[in-house]
């Protein structure tokens with residue numbers, strides 16, 4: 042018929058507002074899809090059984106279906122072929138007016154998967170077909186009411202060339218398969234559970250399964266299958282083990298069982314995010330499913346475990362109970378991240394897990410909250426929903442659920458989640474529905490708590506205390522203030538749960554007594570007002586307060602503490618997280634002093650309190666190597682930068698580097714001893730103790746090499762050559778590649794590339810190792826490596842490993858005063874805008890954070906943003922650039 046493939050809309054796109062939400066005019070009972078797969082000319086034939094939504098029956102509303110980049114071949118209403126005068130078709134949607142209350146709409150469209158570099162909808166990755174439909178990718182497959190509150194039953198018939206595409210997968214269970222003429226074949230899948238279109242999935246290609254089974258609590262057998270390319274078959278065991286652990290954990294912890302007879306995971310090399318929870322057919326970025334100890338690090342193993350669990354947990358929190366609209370994204374993501382964090386804490390060390398989560402939150406999410414794209418956990422408007430898969434929606438969203446669970450208590454939280462899953466099974470709901478369940482089971486009034494969902498920005502929590510020796514009282518005043526964020530000038534006080542204890546001079550938690558009430562040794566106080574004071578009685582000596590234990594709320598804690606108090610808490614606090622944090626704050630204090638010294642032109646002198654505290658850590662008997670490894674991490678440059686309104690990137694880099702070298706030199710023998718202690722028992726093992734040992738050993742190696750001593754470089758070289766696992770090999774490689782003297786680094790990089798050229802995931806680490814080099818040649822290396830045959834702008838993992846690693850993890854080189862880092866990023870983003878808008882809009886973020894930079898750099902950064910703005914931008918990039926220049 043008449044339609045040419047249209048390009049995406051390039052005019053100023055419109056914002057969508059939560060307040061404008063209306064239920065859909067039509068519901069879909071049944072969808073029957075047939076795909077005739079072809080590289081450039083795939084045909085999608087769809088049959089929709091539609092019915093007016095009783096909730097909106099009063100109006101004679103038109104039927105509106107979304108569709109993008111679809112070539113319409115044929116359209117039939119109740120069996121009658123329509124002509125172009127019967128409907129209205131734009132680049133974005135198909136509208137039919139005057140249709141009956143109940144109808145069957147059949148369409149045939151043609152799409153071009155091989156030209157799809159945006160990786161949304163149906164596309165190809167390494168010659169295989171796959172899909173990504175969240176959030177709005179299904180409209181690139183066929184005309185459909187593409188919104189999460191339309192749930193339908195799907196059948197999917199896939200037809201393809203049998204030799205090129207022997208494996209044909211979709212959601213649910215296979216119900217029919219057979220041969221077709223010309224070497225083609227077909228498989229039909231049926232998904233019994235009604236689902237929104239964003240959970241649809243299709244995979245076709247040359248893939249191989251690793252199979253297992255799981256017996257559910259009620260005794261049902263579930264087939265588990267991980268589908269990968271042949272060369273990756275040896276990398277699937279860990280994902281399968283993680284999946285079974287997650288299935289069991291969800292039964293025990295949330296009473297949730299799996300509901301289909303088959304659970305499939307497919308690994309693909311080209312994927313915009315980590316993974317996707319499509320019903321019964323998860324599609325994963327290969328980096329989040331493949332793991333073998335020779336080629337993947339312990340950190341990668343951990344990521345695989347947590348992403349596999351995350352996607353599995355979505356089967357209830359997201360799929361069985363889904364989101365009414367995309368503003369509610371955190372309903373499924375915040376809750377599911379919280380669930381995967383609980384799972385990880387139960388599998389490993391809860392304190393270490395918490396430390397790592399908070400370290401990330403306090404740098405990356407706090408920076409988002411303070412930047413031009415700050416938004417609430419539940420945003421009120423968006424131009425491109427893909428821009429809202431953020432740390433705020435995911436990680437801060439998880440913190441909000443964590444606070445709820447702390448407020449109502451673990452058991453009551455479980456009752457609330459049972460109620461939520463039971464009441465809303467098969468429905469598309471809102472954040473209010475979730476919180477209402479928690480309020481109902483706990484009897485708490487959570488209305489003030491809802492502000493956590495609507496207010497953007499990181500609250501500041503200021504604490505002041507005073508000890509009165511005569512009255513033997515200790516008063517603690519907590520004050521809250523949330524700074525203005527774009528579009529939200531006024532903030533109301535939040536309900537902030539602050540877990541606290543008072544540590545006495547001997548290092549013991551003191552019993553707390555407030556207004557004659559005995560509180561025990563730990564308590565969660567509820568800060569509801571702007572300011573509140575608590576007076577503790579019967580204290581013989583001044584205690585040191587331990588506040589925000591376990592990071593009980595996602596806030597910035599402002600509290601003046603002396604190096605002595607911090608050093609004391611580092612060993613005395615009964616809360617593992619706060620012991621670690623005391624160390625971080627002590628290091629921060631010392632590094633800030635160094636920054637001040639530089640800024641006043643004075644020579645740098647590291648506070649001996651930090652050296653002393655480190656010495657104490659190193660001299661003590663190692664009881665928990667995993668925690669010790671965390672205690673021995675200096676705060677990152679990104680976290681240090683977070684403490685300043687005006688960021689001096691060079692001073693931060695020099696100060697941190699000076700602190701690192703000074704500590705390393707002063708404590709060299711202790712680091713060496715510890716390194717040697719944990720470098721014994723070489724053979725690799727997956728045991729937690731072995732993982733912790735490697736982390737501690739490699740942390741020590743990093744410290745040793747910071748001195749650039751010949752001996753340390755030789756240790757790294759030896760470890761690099763002898764390692765039987767990627768954790769040790771890569772750690773040594775990074776040490777060598779980041780050393781000032783490149784005589785051992787460059788040959789090691791060459792040897793590594795030779796050894797691993799066949800493995801794209803390992804080559805990603807090789808790219809990152811080079812471009813995170815602290816030396817001034819890092820930017821030149823990025824440019825050189827962009828021409829490397831293993832690099833491609835079309836592959837998101839490569840973009841993240843090379844350009845992403847440089848702009849996010851090599852701050853002082855990205856911010857070079859000659860502006861070449863900014864220009865490089867802008868050039869790349871302009872090119873990516875045409876290839877993959879989602880990735881372009883994510884990658885550009887560091888350039889939008891110019892407000893805290895000095896005027897000179899601010900000017901350079903804005904110029905680059907203006908240069909990007911002059912292009913024809915995708916809605917994704919348009920939204921980010923406009924918000925940052927507003």
Ligand code: 0A1
Nearest residue numbers: 175176313314316317318430
């Ligand atoms: N829901 C997935 C993440 C995801 C989101 C969007 C995507 O494409 C735009 C892909 C995946 C999760 O939370 O794991």
Ligand code: ZN
Nearest residue numbers: 351355374377
């Ligand atoms: Zn998720």
